Amino acid sequence: MSDQFEYPWQYNFPPFFTLQLHTETRAKQISAWRTLLLNYCKFSKTCTLDVREASHHPLLSNTSINRKLNTEVVLAILSDLQRTQNAAPIDKQRFRWEIYWHTLEEWGNLIYNHIVSRGATNSVLTLFELSQGEDVRDEEFFGLETEVLIKALRVLEKNGKCEVILSEDLQGVKFF
Amino acid sequence: MRRRAGVGAIQKQKLEQEKYKDKGNEIQENQFEQMTKQLEVFRLNLEEFATKHKNEIRKNAQFRKQFQDMCASIGVDPLASGKGFWSVLGIGDFYYELAVQIVEVCLATSYKNGGLISLRELRTRLIKARGQGKQHQEISQDDLICAARKLKIFGSGFSVVSVGKGQYMVQSIPGELSMDHTAVIEQVANSNQAFTSVSMLQEQLNWETTRAQNALDHLLQEGLVWIDLQDVMEKLYYFPSLFTACINASN
Numbered sequence: 001m002s003d004q005f006e007y008p009w010q011y012n013f014p015p016f017f018t019l020q021l022h023t024e025t026r027a028k029q030i031s032a033w034r035t036l037l038l039n040y041c042k043f044s045k046t047c048t049l050d051v052r053e054a055s056h057h058p059l060l061s062n063t064s065i066n067r068k069l070n071t072e073v074v075l076a077i078l079s080d081l082q083r084t085q086n087a088a089p090i091d092k093q094r095f096r097w098e099i100y101w102h103t104l105e106e107w108g109n110l111i112y113n114h115i116v117s118r119g120a121t122n123s124v125l126t127l128f129e130l131s132q133g134e135d136v137r138d139e140e141f142f143g144l145e146t147e148v149l150i151k152a153l154r155v156l157e158k159n160g161k162c163e164v165i166l167s168e169d170l171q172g173v174k175f176f
Numbered sequence: 177m178r179r180r181a182g183v184g185a186i187q188k189q190k191l192e193q194e195k196y197k198d199k200g201n202e203i204q205e206n207q208f209e210q211m212t213k214q215l216e217v218f219r220l221n222l223e224e225f226a227t228k229h230k231n232e233i234r235k236n237a238q239f240r241k242q243f244q245d246m247c248a249s250i251g252v253d254p255l256a257s258g259k260g261f262w263s264v265l266g267i268g269d270f271y272y273e274l275a276v277q278i279v280e281v282c283l284a285t286s287y288k289n290g291g292l293i294s295l296r297e298l299r300t301r302l303i304k305a306r307g308q309g310k311q312h313q314e315i316s317q318d319d320l321i322c323a324a325r326k327l328k329i330f331g332s333g334f335s336v337v338s339v340g341k342g343q344y345m346v347q348s349i350p351g352e353l354s355m356d357h358t359a360v361i362e363q364v365a366n367s368n369q370a371f372t373s374v375s376m377l378q379e380q381l382n383w384e385t386t387r388a389q390n391a392l393d394h395l396l397q398e399g400l401v402w403i404d405l406q407d408v409m410e411k412l413y414y415f416p417s418l419f420t421a422c423i424n425a426s427n
Contacts, residue, residue, distance in 0.1 A: 009421035015402035
């Protein structure tokens with residue numbers, strides 16, 4: 001991965017930061033923002049976004065053309081992401097959001113496939129090992145935020161593929 | 177002694193008139209025959225010329241243009257018929273092929289430009305799509321205009337809009353643009369920017385506020401412009417099809 005995030009042409013297109021009224025145009029706009037936001041989160045490995053801080057967010061405001069998205073538009077984009085399970089609000093007021101460039105189910109599968117290929121089923125791994133360990137350095141979920149990691153594992157747990165253990169002295173998971 | 181006009185004189189006159197008529201017909205027929213002969217010779221020559229320079233016509237865009245002009249001035253349209261001796265040339269096919277590719281490029285880019293594309297961008301993308309195969313042919317703007325105009329027979333879905341200074345835009349959305357809409361596009365295409373506004377149109381075209389607003393609203397409705405509400409002065413209307421970064425974007 002290169003160390004510079006590559007912005008699409010729309011990022012410098014001033015009306016891209018104003019919610020379009022024309023239905024078709026707006027659909028294109030939202031779709032472009034979806035892709036952009038997911039790519040950006042993937043690139044910067046960030047999973048959380050606070051709507052209240054959108055005006056200072058490096059992606060949601062472009063100072064070079066003096067344009068920024070207002071809260072209403074950010075929420076429209078996030079809601080659309082939520083529809084496809086690529087985002088979810090983590091508080092009641094819908095201020096703070098988690099963004100999943102892989103859906104939780106996809107994350108779960110990625111992790112599980114890795115465990116199976118390593119032959120590490122039937123053993124207990126700490127969450128730290130799973131997201132920061134040497135063995136997962138080349139995996140996409142390396143460095144994944146713990147909150148998201150747990151949620152992805154919960155999905156796996158529901159399918160009977162693992163058991164999440166969250167006690168005081170051990171935060172780990174056992175795969176089946 | 178004065179002779180009175182007799183039956184003989186009248187008959188004589190009649191006979192003369194008939195002879196004149198016959199002669200006239202004869203001359204006319206002669207001319208017609210000659211004309212047909214000449215045309216036949218000309219057609220043969222043109223055919224021979226076309227066959228002889230077939231490759232030249234196919235390869236050289238400028239040559240093709242001149243050939244087109246020549247044909248047009250004598251009322252022959254080599255594109256019009258895929259049959260007859262012109263099919264030997266494959267010129268019609270060449271333009272059909274181009275027309276199909278034009279449609280492809282227009283459809284592929286309409287998601288971002290709303291169905292309006294400058295001829296220059298169209299040409300760049302089309303040439304890229306054709307690739308540099310062994311049968312590489314140079315495609316000129318004239319070729320594209322020629323092919324794009326043929327698409328008119330499908331109704332108002334495709335049209336070539338002249339925006340002045342030898343620049344053209346190809347519109348691939350149903351519904352025709354009025355003079356006013358074209359005027360707006362022309363204004364923006366000839367400026368160095370991709371946007372306009374009510375006050376700019378008022379100034380440049382001497383329009384009333386309502387007229388400018390109506391034209392912009394229509395363009396908005398057709399998805400050809402995007403609105404920007406964050407300018408400190410007024411609402412701005414942007415054409416993605418004229419926005420450099422959009423034109424150059426690979427996807």
